[in-house]
Amino acid sequence: SLTDRLQGIFGELRNHGRLSEADVDVALKEVRLALLEADVHFRVARDFVKRVRDRAVGVEVSQSLTPAQQVLRIVNEELVETLGGTAGRLDWTGPVPAPILMVGLNGQGKTTSSAKLAVRLRKMGQRPFMIACDTFRPAAIQQLVTLGKQVGCDVYEEGTEASPVEIARRGLEWGRDRGHTIAIVDTAGRQQVDERLMDELVELRQAINPTEILLVASAMTGQEAVNVAQAFHARLGLTGLVLTQIDGDARGGAALSIRAVTGIPVKFLGVGEKIEALAEFHPDRVASRILG
Amino acid sequence: LFRTAGTLDAAFWDELEERLIAADVGAHVTADLITELRARDARRAFASGEDAETALRELLEAILARAGDTGLYLPEEGVGVVLVIGVNGTGKTTTVAKLTRYLQLGGRAPFLIAGDTFRAAAIDQLKVWGDRTGATVFAQSPGSDTAAVVFDGIGAAISRGADTIIIDTAGRLHTKTNLMAELEKVRRVIGRRQAGAPHETLLVLDAVTGQNGLIQAKTFMGSVGVTGLVLTKLDSSAKGGVVFAIAEELRLPIKLVGTGERIDDLQPFDPSEFVRALFS
Ligand SMILES: Nc1nc2c(ncn2[C@@H]2O[C@H](COP(=O)(O)OP(=O)(O)OP(=O)(O)O)[C@@H](O)[C@H]2O)c(=O)[nH]1
Ligand SMILES: Nc1nc2c(ncn2[C@@H]2O[C@H](COP(=O)(O)OP(=O)(O)OP(=O)(O)O)[C@@H](O)[C@H]2O)c(=O)[nH]1
Numbered sequence: 363s364l365t366d367r368l369q370g371i372f373g374e375l376r377n378h379g380r381l382s383e384a385d386v387d388v389a390l391k392e393v394r395l396a397l398l399e400a401d402v403h404f405r406v407a408r409d410f411v412k413r414v415r416d417r418a419v420g421v422e423v424s425q426s427l428t429p430a431q432q433v434l435r436i437v438n439e440e441l442v443e444t445l446g447g448t449a450g451r452l453d454w455t456g457p458v459p460a461p462i463l464m465v466g467l468n469g470q471g472k473t474t475s476s477a478k479l480a481v482r483l484r485k486m487g488q489r490p491f492m493i494a495c496d497t498f499r500p501a502a503i504q505q506l507v508t509l510g511k512q513v514g515c516d517v518y519e520e521g522t523e524a525s526p527v528e529i530a531r532r533g534l535e536w537g538r539d540r541g542h543t544i545a546i547v548d549t550a551g552r553q554q555v556d557e558r559l560m561d562e563l564v565e566l567r568q569a570i571n572p573t574e575i576l577l578v579a580s581a582m583t584g585q586e587a588v589n590v591a592q593a594f595h596a597r598l599g600l601t602g603l604v605l606t607q608i609d610g611d612a613r614g615g616a617a618l619s620i621r622a623v624t625g626i627p628v629k630f631l632g633v634g635e636k637i638e639a640l641a642e643f644h645p646d647r648v649a650s651r652i653l654g
Numbered sequence: 655l656f657r658t659a660g661t662l663d664a665a666f667w668d669e670l671e672e673r674l675i676a677a678d679v680g681a682h683v684t685a686d687l688i689t690e691l692r693a694r695d696a697r698r699a700f701a702s703g704e705d706a707e708t709a710l711r712e713l714l715e716a717i718l719a720r721a722g723d724t725g726l727y728l729p730e731e732g733v734g735v736v737l738v739i740g741v742n743g744t745g746k747t748t749t750v751a752k753l754t755r756y757l758q759l760g761g762r763a764p765f766l767i768a769g770d771t772f773r774a775a776a777i778d779q780l781k782v783w784g785d786r787t788g789a790t791v792f793a794q795s796p797g798s799d800t801a802a803v804v805f806d807g808i809g810a811a812i813s814r815g816a817d818t819i820i821i822d823t824a825g826r827l828h829t830k831t832n833l834m835a836e837l838e839k840v841r842r843v844i845g846r847r848q849a850g851a852p853h854e855t856l857l858v859l860d861a862v863t864g865q866n867g868l869i870q871a872k873t874f875m876g877s878v879g880v881t882g883l884v885l886t887k888l889d890s891s892a893k894g895g896v897v898f899a900i901a902e903e904l905r906l907p908i909k910l911v912g913t914g915e916r917i918d919d920l921q922p923f924d925p926s927e928f929v930r931a932l933f934s
């Protein structure tokens with residue numbers, strides 16, 4: 363683990379008074395390695411290590427902490443700060459039903475997260491429903507309808523013939539008539555390099571003016587997390603990230619990369635396949651996981 | 655460690671390292687590659703950056719070559735069985751459909767088993783692909799025991815004289831011991847129902863996956879054995895570089911690549927094309 367590696371490096375440093383540049387640089391080599399192993403984007407890792415270096419050099423080696431612990435504490439603080447805490451705050455101001463748009467690459471957990479979010483919002487006293495705007499993937503609509511039935515949540519769908527924009531517009535009217543306060547709009551997975559599909563999302567955003575646009579991404583996403591988030595953010599204006607599959611052992615460095623480069627806050631964590639498996643984001647827990 | 659031998663300076667090596675990391679090759683494999691290249695440069699300087707890159711490409715192709723045969727092997731006689739596994743959302747069900755079409759074009763008539771009895775509309779999803787390809791889909795009701803469905807499905811396929819069976823399974827994180835145990839049971843049941851099967855156990859890996867891909871491959875391999883990788887979503891911006899660590903540590907070859915969401919977006923793996931694309 364990183365703790366052990368740093369302990370090994372600083373083992374001999376017992377009697378020094380302050381952390382020297384040389385000591386810190388040796389330690390930060392290990393930190394950078396740990397971040398890369400955790401799938402943190404290489405530029406984000408480099409910038410992060412620079413910030414830690416500025417904070418660590420010349421720091422008095424405390425009586426109660428070993429030098430390794432000292433550096434680690436700074437690393438941890440910096441990580442928690444960067445991941446930063448606007449935990450789980452969703453916005454649903456504006457005309458009801460407030461639309462929440464779920465977007466992201468193929469297979470990351472958008473449909474499952476839509477249902478999870480619906481249940482959570484209902485527990486918070488809202489009246490959510492879901493709109494099935496994935497008209498492409500085989501049985502995507504059935505998937506959302508089945509989940510809706512499982513949790514007793516309305517799902518508006520028009521099959522695969524209408525366009526996502528039409529379905530979303532008519533869905534909002536339908537939801538308003540039934541007294542729903544929030545509309546969770548599930549969309550088809552797509553790659554950010556597919557211009558046509560990105561244009562479709564922009565069109566959808568313009569049509570329904572969402573109060574939240576959430577990027578859904580798996581914790582096992584590698585270096586491309588930055589390119590993906592930047593592209594979706596540039597075209598749509600993302601308001602938050604849902605990081606899924608945290609119940610696995612992927613370190614989740616994508617969360618740091620996305621947050622550091624786009625400023626998008628992590629709003630929720632997917633922590634399992636079941637509907638209850640949605641957790642609030644706690645930066646300290648994700649930080650220690652990234653460090654391994 | 656290395657004196658700057660010829661024209662290649664520290665900036666060159668740093669930039670090369672960054673490109674490899676950016677492609678998800680990983681810090682360790684990247685470090686080994688750069689060390690090897692710099693050692694060669696020290697013995698006899700590369701004339702240019704291009705020469706160093708050519709040497710790198712050769713090293714990468716060599717790693718893939720050591721991983722083993724990229725062919726898909728199904729028996730000429732009797733029924734061939736393909737088991738498709740992997741973590742959630744990587745493209746297993748879509749790959750089953752694409753593989754069905756691919757094998758149909760080669761003269762086979764795959765019979766599909768809907769082994770995902772858990773996820774909402776998983777069976778419906780495979781049935782749509784069955785309709786589109788004309789392949790028979792064997793399914794029981796959602797919530798059925800997967801091993802039982804697979805056992806009965808193989809029996810049904812054999813009694814129909816099927817030449818190929820492709821088994822779709824539920825996505826599962828390799829960290830879930832109960833789900834991995836279920837998969838091991840499915841594997842045993844397959845072997846019991848049909849001697850020699852499964853002939854191919856394909857691990858489906860999403861190209862956007864980072865270093866966790868290596869742990870996925872290790873765990874699935876240790877649990878049920880894997881004969882090859884299907885690397886999906888290569889139409890994304892991701893390079894899939896984690897496959898080099900997988901090749902190096904596990905000798906696990908990539909057999910197929912997925913390049914889109916449509917039925918014909920599946921190709922046999924081409925190592926030199928893959929390595930070339932890594933740098934484009
Ligand atoms: N273990 C785990 N699995 C998850 C989580 N969230 C989603 N999944 C699973 O991931 C797979 C993909 O989920 P979907 O909701 O279908 O993903 P999607 O983004 O809607 O997929 P597309 O619509 O095809 O782009 C399914 O097997 C889900 O059960 C999570 O937090 N943990
Ligand atoms: N762009 C792209 N999308 C793909 C590819 N292969 C699969 N997909 C998409 O990825 C998403 C998930 O595909 P599935 O086949 O449902 O994945 P799965 O592994 O069966 O998912 P679970 O059964 O839930 O674990 C769907 O939106 C597919 O269309 C590919 O090669 N390229």
Ligand SMILES: [Mg+2]
Nearest residue numbers: 472473496502
């Ligand atoms: Mg979906």
Ligand SMILES: [Mg+2]
Nearest residue numbers: 746747770825
């Ligand atoms: Mg599936």
